[in-house]
Amino acid sequence: MGMFDRLVPKKKQPPKPQQEFRQYISGAGACIVSKSVLERRTALRWLFREDNGIGNGWVAFGASDTQEYLDQAENLAVVDFNTLANVEPAVLNVLYLPVGADLEFKSDQSGKYFVDTRTGKEIREPVKHPGQAAFEKNLKFLNQTSYPAEFFRGLFEKDDLLEPFVIGEADFPSGEIVLADPLVYLGDRKYSTFLNRTIPAGAYPVELSICRSPIVGLRVAAAKLKISSRPVKGYELAMPRGYTVEQLNQPGVFSFFGVDAGMACFCDAAVADEYARFLEKWSGENPGKNRYDDYFAQEFRRSYEAHPQVQREGGDFVVWKLPESGHRIAMFASGMGDGIYSGYWALDAEGEPVELIVPFMNPPYFRG
Structure with a gap:
């Protein structure tokens, strides 16, 4: 590179547009999410709900998360469920599943959906709030x-x-x-x-x-x-x-x-x-x-x-x-x-x- 090239100011690259943060839901409670998912370095893959005493009990891991990675507490974050929904809105469909739910997230030509890892059942529509289901019954x-x-x-x-x-x-x-x-x-x-x-x-x-x-x-x-x-x-x-x-x-x-x-x-x-x-x-x-x-x-x-x-x-x-x-x-x-x-x-x-x-x-x- 010559002197002339060094003197010519370089064009500034336009800043990357920030992802718009949306309020999909309020009051849904906190959940545990791996930072790799939060930072969008890997796609959401696993979602399960347990009685862990933290928020609503949901835990989300990514496709590339290894056990070694997840064993390090600094790689996990406790965030509002709405934050997870901003990463992947499809989680709203399963919010009201009970403790014990164990799901795999999939995305293909047919759309985005969850699969119950125990039954193999696909979940493509929103699961009703227990109160709404009870009301209708x-x-x-x-x-x-x-x-x-x-x-x-x-x-x-x-x-x-x-x-x-x-x-x-x-x-x-x-x-x-x-x-x-x-x-x-x-x-x-x-x-x-x-x-x-x-x-x-x-x-x-x-x-x-x-x-x-x-x-x-x-x-x-x-x-x-x-x-x-x-x-x-x-x-x-x-x-x-x-x-x-x-x-x-x-x-x-x-x-x-x-x-x-x-x-x-x-x-x-x-x-x-x-x-x-x-x-x-x-x-x-x-x-x-x-x-x-x-x-x-x-x-x-x-x-x-x-x-x-x-x-x-x-x-x-x-x-x-x-x-x-x-x-x-x-x-x-x-x-x-x-x-x-x-x-x-x-x-x-x-x-x-x-x-x-x-x-x-x-x-x-x-x-x-």
Whole structure:
């Protein structure tokens, strides 16, 4: 190279474009990844999940990682799972596989996918969150014509998952029961479900089955109106007023009530009419305000403050008194939220109501 060549300034090479960092997911926890994968010096090859006490338990190694390389702690890093997803987004498909998962990552003309090393099964679609899978399974389970007696009894037996809790009493001056979403449909006779059986006028305790699920958290699994202490001899689907179980599935005949605000209630028919008048008056006095945010939210917060061990922050249940009469309505969260739910009568030997139960969840689905 001559003097002239040395004096001519060399053209600067344009900087390599940096890989854009994306927020694919938040709160997925930390994982262990070999630095060769993080620095993109080798492709992702092995992904397994173990109970190692670190983050979510996922561990990722590369195609060229040797045992000698992995045995050196400085070659491993603990990073947020989103960081690994930025290296290879396909890991998002398997995030919700359980501890014990052992996978090999492959990429070919058909695309990118994982293979279960134990079964040989290919995983090409996102694995559902356990809560979502349980939710979908639960939807298919609900609203059946009948269930075994053991199902109803088990809903209110205390164990490692369930805890029965009496929230108070509801008043039934007419003895006619209404099932409805209290924030959307209660007080609207067209969209509330008036049941076919009546009970003696009086006040009755309301018991909730509190589910502490490892996959969906604390939820109300079922609600029970305790009418009598007489022994239960059988169960019957609670049909709307004027209909029997034999008429179920005929045009316009159904057993369920709708929930659109994640809430259900036990209420007397006469009290429901009084409640409708209260809402009409409150709305007139509070134009533009929301009945939950601007009124009932504070009632549920007070309930939470009184019983924080059995409900989510903000409150999952309340026994609310109508301001004028003092009649009480039991309102409570409906399991996994919006949907359609049915009531079931527990009957004594004479066929008289002993309990009214509304199941929201099949607890075994939510054990994790």
